[in-house]
Amino acid sequence: xxxxxxxxxxEPLLVAKSLSKSFGRINAxxxxxxxxxxxxxxxxxxxxxxxxxxLLQLLSGQLAPSAGHVSYRMRDGVARDLASLGEAERRFxxxxxxxxxxxxxxxxxxxxxxxxxxVGERLMAVGWNHYGRIRDTASDWLTRVEIDTARIDDAPRxxxxxxxQRLQIARNLVTEPRLVFMDEPxxxxxxSVQARxxxxxxxxxxxxxxxxxxxxHDLAVARLLSHRVMVMKGGRVIETGLTDQVLDDPxxxxxxxxxxxxxxx
Amino acid sequence: MTAMIDITDAGKTxxxxxxxxxxxxxxxxxxxxxxPGECVVLSGPSGAGKSSILKMIFGNYRCDSGRIGxxxxxxxxxxxxxxxxxxxxxxxxxIGYVSQFxxxxxxxxxxxxxxxxxxxxxxxxxxxxxxxGELLHRLNIPxxxxxxxxxxFSGGEQQRVNIARGFISDLPILLLDEPTASLDAANRxxxxxxxxxKKRQDVAMVAIVHDDEIRHLIADRIVDVTxxxxxx
Numbered sequence: 001x002x003x004x005x006x007x008x009x010x011e012p013l014l015v016a017k018s019l020s021k022s023f024g025r026i027n028a029x030x031x032x033x034x035x036x037x038x039x040x041x042x043x044x045x046x047x048x049x050x051x052x053x054x055l056l057q058l059l060s061g062q063l064a065p066s067a068g069h070v071s072y073r074m075r076d077g078v079a080r081d082l083a084s085l086g087e088a089e090r091r092f093x094x095x096x097x098x099x100x101x102x103x104x105x106x107x108x109x110x111x112x113x114x115x116x117x118x119v120g121e122r123l124m125a126v127g128w129n130h131y132g133r134i135r136d137t138a139s140d141w142l143t144r145v146e147i148d149t150a151r152i153d154d155a156p157r158x159x160x161x162x163x164x165q166r167l168q169i170a171r172n173l174v175t176e177p178r179l180v181f182m183d184e185p186x187x188x189x190x191x192s193v194q195a196r197x198x199x200x201x202x203x204x205x206x207x208x209x210x211x212x213x214x215x216x217h218d219l220a221v222a223r224l225l226s227h228r229v230m231v232m233k234g235g236r237v238i239e240t241g242l243t244d245q246v247l248d249d250p251x252x253x254x255x256x257x258x259x260x261x262x263x264x265x
Numbered sequence: 266m267t268a269m270i271d272i273t274d275a276g277k278t279x280x281x282x283x284x285x286x287x288x289x290x291x292x293x294x295x296x297x298x299x300x301p302g303e304c305v306v307l308s309g310p311s312g313a314g315k316s317s318i319l320k321m322i323f324g325n326y327r328c329d330s331g332r333i334g335x336x337x338x339x340x341x342x343x344x345x346x347x348x349x350x351x352x353x354x355x356x357x358x359x360i361g362y363v364s365q366f367x368x369x370x371x372x373x374x375x376x377x378x379x380x381x382x383x384x385x386x387x388x389x390x391x392x393x394x395x396x397x398g399e400l401l402h403r404l405n406i407p408x409x410x411x412x413x414x415x416x417x418f419s420g421g422e423q424q425r426v427n428i429a430r431g432f433i434s435d436l437p438i439l440l441l442d443e444p445t446a447s448l449d450a451a452n453r454x455x456x457x458x459x460x461x462x463k464k465r466q467d468v469a470m471v472a473i474v475h476d477d478e479i480r481h482l483i484a485d486r487i488v489d490v491t492x493x494x495x496x497x
Contacts, residue, residue, distance in 0.1 A: 199371060228349050249326045253282035256283055257283060
């Protein structure tokens, strides 16, 4: 597994404290607390409507919590409350130190510009300006995500679903972020395409020592990619622990239901 | 001698919420120690809780009571109370586990499946693959299969890949869940040899073995699990 860099690094990267979010009378997220360390992969599992995606938006600063707060340790080592960051700072974080992989690649890519530009754009946003180096790095990344570099000038709208998703991953990882949020990254893909993508994600996460918060309803994805898992129901975290522990020895009725609903391979 | 594993009064009960909340007591009062260089074999009939005890020692099953003392980097740590991150650290540098079945990742070549525990601990890919190759060779997995993912292998071949992956690291504790179950005589003999080598390297082992002959060959001590049976 991706444990090589889980050395006793005791400074968390991301800390959530008593996060809650309500939309009118609906409590989408209630009192969620946890911390995430560099290189650690946390899966958030639960059925539709359990509050997983709301939590992901709170953690990535795209939604303001009704209560509680999120802090992130910046590259200078100082932990900052997301709410205290200005819009420009937050956007800078998103372009450099964070990635966000959407379920639908069309949300994370610019569909009409070339694959090379999709990847290169992130580099330009952090100040790269040498065309040749940008193109070389983009083409390296296409290779790393197993896209034929002959397709570098084609727009992702000409790509298959699996290729688009791999391109979205390349676009996110090219700036070497330390934290990546993923929302059902294998959601819309065929099973065979899923396996390939999962395997790719797993090796990239380990190689780059990425911290990841991944939302998924697929327990197999959680088992393959994550170190720890949080099970959500009705906006609350009802069970949390080591991934294999929670999946092999589930305690809560709802977790037992989830685990027992997996079809045998 | 300082024990590598020191279990005191550990207990485990499953509560089956989907079956009306019935309680399934598995074990209680589990107490034993394992010293460096010693292989303790758990005995008892099927369903007595042998595998559950092994999983409790690995932190795969949670304990309801008691202590799972593990000597990790010179200090005794209670695995039953450890944070997830610490459990992962302990697994990476202290406890190895050979499960009954290989849980392989699709698309990863056999040689890499076996080499992975070494790479995770910082060895170069080339060196790790060389050691993986030696072990696969000893376990009679032909070289032409090394670049293939083990998913399509026979049960016995998968089990041997699993054994190679488990034995490749130099971890001070090794847990073995029926490592010889689907092997032929020649490969069983290789496993017996591998266990003997680990003993010489002072590795503390806990094993489950149904085969009487193998048990006789590897066990330094037998712990009868029936005494820990949690009567309902």
